[in-house]
């Protein structure tokens with residue numbers, strides 16, 4: 200479903216991604232872990248070209264973005280439609296209700312008619328456990344509820360791939376579980392997802408594969424039980440010792 204080749208990203212002289220190669224199969228949940236500043240968020244943002252990589256290519260399903268060649272805005276827009284991102288700080292529209300937030304993408308991006316967008320948004324909000332909060336504004340919702348709206352909004356775009364950028368790290372600890380549960384349900388329904396997170400329990404319980412990043416590279420990758428119980432690389436071991 201996703202094929203990443205020799206991905207590089209520089210900000211000025213700072214090389215943040217130093218050649219990343221990853222394949223993700225359809226239906227896999229991949230969790231990316233690693234120290235702060237290792238390039239995890241940049242890696243995720245490159246997958247839907249919120250950051251433009253300096254070199255390499257990303258293929259999602261049947262579309263390839265090859266960053267060694269010039270490409271048009273139209274190509275970027277088409278490429279972006281294949282994935283949807285969930286952000287750390289939810290990024291909801293504050294002046295719109297939960298329902299309106301979820302309807303916005305389908306109406307604006309996909310040009311769906313309002314009635315169809317509403318029906319779909321209601322279904323998705325029900326799925327994330329917010330059937331009784333559809334008419335609430337973000338400020339009337341808890342952080343966990345806002346993030347579930349964030350996930351619903353991404354799902355409404357019917358992406359082939361969901362990208363999660365530290366979706367629970369702005370939440371009070373008691374609200375983390377409800378968001379992880381929604382993500383867990385998505386994974387078990389076969390959604391292809393790439394998740395940057397510090398939630399090691401989620402990584403252990405849900406990931407098909409864990410990628411450990413450090414210094415702009417993937418240092419080690421493997422099944423969660425291997426990465427957590429038997430890491431091969433010293434840097435992985437050091438990182439896990441620090442956080443556990």
Ligand code: ADP
Nearest residue numbers: 210213215233234235236237238239240241242
């Ligand atoms: P992580 O998610 O692992 O904490 P990031 O991808 O956020 O790492 O950041 C990796 C490095 O890239 C950091 O040194 C960060 O300061 C730098 N960086 C990220 N975004 C930008 C940007 N827009 N401009 C300049 N430097 C950036």
